[in-house]
Each structure stands twice: as structure tokens, then as C-alpha cells.
Amino acid sequence: MAVDYLKRGKPEAERSEDDAKVRAVVEATLSEIEARGDAAVRELSEKFDGYAPENFRLNASEIEALMNQVSGRDMDDIKFAQEQVRKFAQAQRDSMTDIEVETLPGVILGHKNIPVRSVGCYVPGGKFPMVASAHMSVATASVAGVPRIIAATPPFKGAPNPAVIAAMHLGGAHEIYVLGGIQAVGAMAIGTETIDPVHMLVGPGNAFVAEAKRQLFGRVGIDLFAGPTETMVIADDTVDAEMCATDLLGQAEHGYNSPAVLVTNSRKLATETLAEIERLLEILPTAETARKSWEDYGEVILCDSYDEMLAVADEIASEHVQVMTDRDDWFLDNMTCYGALFLGPRTNVANGDKVIGTNHTLPTKKAGRYTGGLWVGKFLKTHSYQKILTDEAAAEMGAYCSRLCMLEGFVGHAEQANIRVRRYGGGNVPYGEAAE
Numbered sequence: 001m002a003v004d005y006l007k008r009g010k011p012e013a014e015r016s017e018d019d020a021k022v023r024a025v026v027e028a029t030l031s032e033i034e035a036r037g038d039a040a041v042r043e044l045s046e047k048f049d050g051y052a053p054e055n056f057r058l059n060a061s062e063i064e065a066l067m068n069q070v071s072g073r074d075m076d077d078i079k080f081a082q083e084q085v086r087k088f089a090q091a092q093r094d095s096m097t098d099i100e101v102e103t104l105p106g107v108i109l110g111h112k113n114i115p116v117r118s119v120g121c122y123v124p125g126g127k128f129p130m131v132a133s134a135h136m137s138v139a140t141a142s143v144a145g146v147p148r149i150i151a152a153t154p155p156f157k158g159a160p161n162p163a164v165i166a167a168m169h170l171g172g173a174h175e176i177y178v179l180g181g182i183q184a185v186g187a188m189a190i191g192t193e194t195i196d197p198v199h200m201l202v203g204p205g206n207a208f209v210a211e212a213k214r215q216l217f218g219r220v221g222i223d224l225f226a227g228p229t230e231t232m233v234i235a236d237d238t239v240d241a242e243m244c245a246t247d248l249l250g251q252a253e254h255g256y257n258s259p260a261v262l263v264t265n266s267r268k269l270a271t272e273t274l275a276e277i278e279r280l281l282e283i284l285p286t287a288e289t290a291r292k293s294w295e296d297y298g299e300v301i302l303c304d305s306y307d308e309m310l311a312v313a314d315e316i317a318s319e320h321v322q323v324m325t326d327r328d329d330w331f332l333d334n335m336t337c338y339g340a341l342f343l344g345p346r347t348n349v350a351n352g353d354k355v356i357g358t359n360h361t362l363p364t365k366k367a368g369r370y371t372g373g374l375w376v377g378k379f380l381k382t383h384s385y386q387k388i389l390t391d392e393a394a395a396e397m398g399a400y401c402s403r404l405c406m407l408e409g410f411v412g413h414a415e416q417a418n419i420r421v422r423r424y425g426g427g428n429v430p431y432g433e434a435a436e
């Protein structure tokens with residue numbers, strides 16, 4: 001490919017070194033929680049968040065008091081956003097049907113969608129109190145019909161954040177814990193003296209949270225690998241540098257490690273965007289983190305053609321992909337690896353993050369190659385079942401089954417089939433006489 005990097009981020013080797021450090025911290029911390037439960041959780045919360053109240057779980061009157069601190073306007077905005085998330089989640093839920101089909105006469109196969117019985121929703125809150133993450137996990141779990149929804153978020157500046165707690169409560173959380181990071185996801189998945197373990201963890205978070213979920217996978221289910229935010233802008237000459245720079249920095253501000261990548265076929269747009277980013281970094285109040293992310297992870301990739309832009313974008317598999325070209329729907333039709341697409345200059349990633357109704361918990365670190373984001377379907381387990389209704393079907397399926405079992409040498413398996421051929425088919429077992 002003839003792509004030209006006008007700006008490159010840190011080399012891959014340095015990125016994997018950072019990952020290895022995080023892996024080691026997470027492993028040690030999870031073992032602590034496993035070994036010492038609540039005591040370890042308390043020490044970790046004190047160490048990382050300077051927070052160690054008598055109870056990490058908020059009681060009903062604490063929740064009410066916090067909700068009372070949220071202004072009417074903020075409350076209405078939170079309700080509006082949750083309504084959009086619920087509407088789309090409900091439409092997606094309605095698209096998933098239980099099925100039952102007769103594949104052969106008398107042979108019935110089906111599947112049922114069953115909600116996970118308990119989930120732990122992590123709502124990030126280290127740098128920013130991420131109110132919207134509560135809609136994405138808690139409200140969506142509630143649309144799925146999860147009977148026990150617990151939610152955790154770190155204290156923000158030393159105390160529970162009223163708007164985040166309000167969103168968790170309105171979203172339908174049954175238990176709310178003010179706990180962050182590895183100790184939050186560890187406690188919810190492993191369980192402690194005071195927290196009943198859940199069956200599945202969901203929600204985004206920083207590198208520590210995402211890695212902790214990854215290490216806990218197997219013991220519990222997880223939604224997906226949703227770590228530090230990534231964004232990509234695919235643009236041509238139909239948009240200007242101010243729009244592209246704004247969209248890149250708008251997501252780079254998440255933290256010190258959020259990749260923002262411009263993929264374009266216009267050298268003019270590429271160079272102007274580089275200059276525009278420098279200009280905006282002088283005035284953006286969150287420039288400190290945005291600049292660090294941009295310097296370490298920002299990239300500007302110049303391509304020769306739209307096909308090449310598509311190939312580069314699929315290879316990177318960015319979490320958010322904002323497309324602003326003369327053929328946005330062509331990208332929708334042809335892109336295969338990404339978290340979510342934001343199509344056309346009127347759309348933007350912040351809409352998706354906060355309000356439009358699609359889920360903002362999305363795959364990072366190339367996880368978009370094998371999964372989409374969190375959605376109502378992730379809270380549902382699809383289980384199959386089968387039944388044979390007639391003697392004829394039992395005998396016919398049994399004959400095939402018996403021979404196929406013996407093909408693999410499974411005599412005990414074959415007997416399961418044979419006994420049914422004898423009882424319901426009235427005939428000889430398929431390998432019967434010869435084998436006896």
C-alpha cells in the first residue's frame with residue numbers, strides 16, 4: 001500500500017510495554033482481592049481514590065440525597081438520553097426472537113434468549129464523571145430483563161458524583177457501589193464478604209479496568225474489551241480542517257492514551273488539520289490530556305484512493321469511526337472492522353457518546369475485528385433445545401446417531417441411541433447383531 005504517514009504515534013513495541021505493566025498490576029491486585037476480600041478492596045480504594053467510607057454500597061436515603069443535588073434541568077437531560085438508549089435497545093431486543101423449527105418430521109429444534117441473571121456494570125469516573133456510561137450498561141441491562149443489576153463507579157473528587165448516581169438509579173440499578181478501578185470489577189466478579197458475585201461484567205473503563213475484565217473473563221462473562229477511547233476520522237475534501245481537528249481532539253481528551261487518527265486522500269486537508277490541531281490545543285481547556293494523547297498516539301495517514309482508505313481503516317479497526325466524504329454510505333456498505341460508524345458531517349461521536357441512543361461501550365485495541373459494541377443482545381444468552389416427537393423420528397435419528405457414534409469409537413454414546421431404536425423403533429440396532 002502506498003500510504004504516507006504525515007504523523008505517526010508511538011511504535012508498537014512501546015505500546016505493548018505499557019500493556020505489560022498494566023497486566024502485571026492487575027494480576028497482583030486481583031489476587032489481593034481474591035485472598036483478602038473486603039479488607040483488600042478497602043485498602044485499594046484508599047490507595048487509588050483516597051476513599052474509604054464505612055459502606056461502599058449506597059443505601060436508599062443516600063441515593064435520594066444525592067439525587068436531590070441534581071438540578072431539574074440535568075435530571076431532564078439524563079432522562080432524555082436514557083429514553084433514547086431504551087428506545088433503540090428495545091427495538092434491538094424486539095429483533096431477537098426465540099425460534100422453534102421442525103427440521104425433519106417429528107424433530108423439533110429451537111432456541112431461547114434468556115437474560116443473564118446478574119451483571120456488574122462499571123461506570124468510569126476517574127477523570128470525568130461518565131454519567132452516560134450508566135445509561136449504556138444499566139438501562140440496557142434493564143431493557144434486557146436482567147433480574148439483578150449492580151453498578152459501581154469511583155468517587156469523583158473524593159465523593160460520589162450525584163449525576164452519575166442519579167443515572168444509575170434511573171437506569172434501574174438494584175445495588176450501587178462507590179468503588180473504582182480494579183477493586184470495583186474485582187469485587188463484583190470475585191465477590192467479597194459484603195458483595196455477592198455477579199455472572200457478568202460490562203462497561204468501559206481505563207486500561208486497568210479493561211485489563212481486569214479481560215483477566216476475569218472465564219470466571220465471569222464480559223461484554224467486550226472496552227478500554228481507552230479511540231477515534232478515527234475518514235475525510236476527503238468535502239470537509240474542512242476545523243471539523244476534522246475538532247473531531248480528533250474531541251475524543252483525544254478522554255485520557256493520556258487515546259489514539260486519534262485521520263485517514264484522508266487529501267494532502268491539503270491532512271496538512272491543514274495538523275496545523276488546526278496545534279491551534280485548538282492552545283485554547284481547549286482539556287488540552288493537557290488531549291495533547292499527550294495526540295503526541296503519543298495521534299496519526300495522520302494519507303492514502304491514494306478510497307479503496308486504500310477503506311483498507312487502512314479496516315486494519316486499524318478503530319472504536320469510533322467518523323466518516324465525512326462524498327460517499328459515506330459506500331463506507332457503511334463496505335467497512336467490516338470498527339466499533340461504531342458516525343456517518344456524514346451532521347453526525348458526531350459525542351452524540352453517540354452521550355445522547356443519540358446507540359451504545360457508547362465499544363471495542364478497542366482492534367477488538368472491532370471480532371465484536372461490535374455493548375447492546376441488549378450481550379445481556380441475553382441464546383440457548384438451544386431439541387425434542388423428538390414421534391417413534392419414527394426417534395428410530396431414524398437413532399440409526400444415524402448410532403453409526404456416527406461408532407465411527408468415532410464412542411460405544412456408550414451409541415448405546416444412548418440404540419436403546420431408543422430398540423424401544424421406539426421396534427427394530428434392530430444399526431450395528432446390532434454384528435457387534436454382539
Ligand SMILES: NC(=O)c1ccc[n+]([C@@H]2O[C@H](COP(=O)([O-])OP(=O)(O)OC[C@H]3O[C@@H](n4cnc5c(N)ncnc54)[C@H](O)[C@@H]3O)[C@@H](O)[C@H]2O)c1
Binds near residue numbers: 123127181208209227
Ligand atoms: N471503550 C469504550 O467504550 C469507552 C467508553 C467510555 C470511556 N472509555 C474510557 O474509559 C476511561 C475512563 O478512565 P478514567 O481513568 O477516567 O476512569 P476509570 O473509572 O476507568 O478508572 C479510574 C480508576 O482507575 C484506578 N487507577 C487509576 N490509576 C491507577 C493505577 N496506577 N493503578 C491501578 N489502578 C489505577 C483507580 O482505582 C480509579 O478508581 C478512559 O480511558 C476512556 O477513554 C472507553
Ligand SMILES: [Zn+2]
Binds near residue numbers: 251353
Ligand atoms: Zn468519548
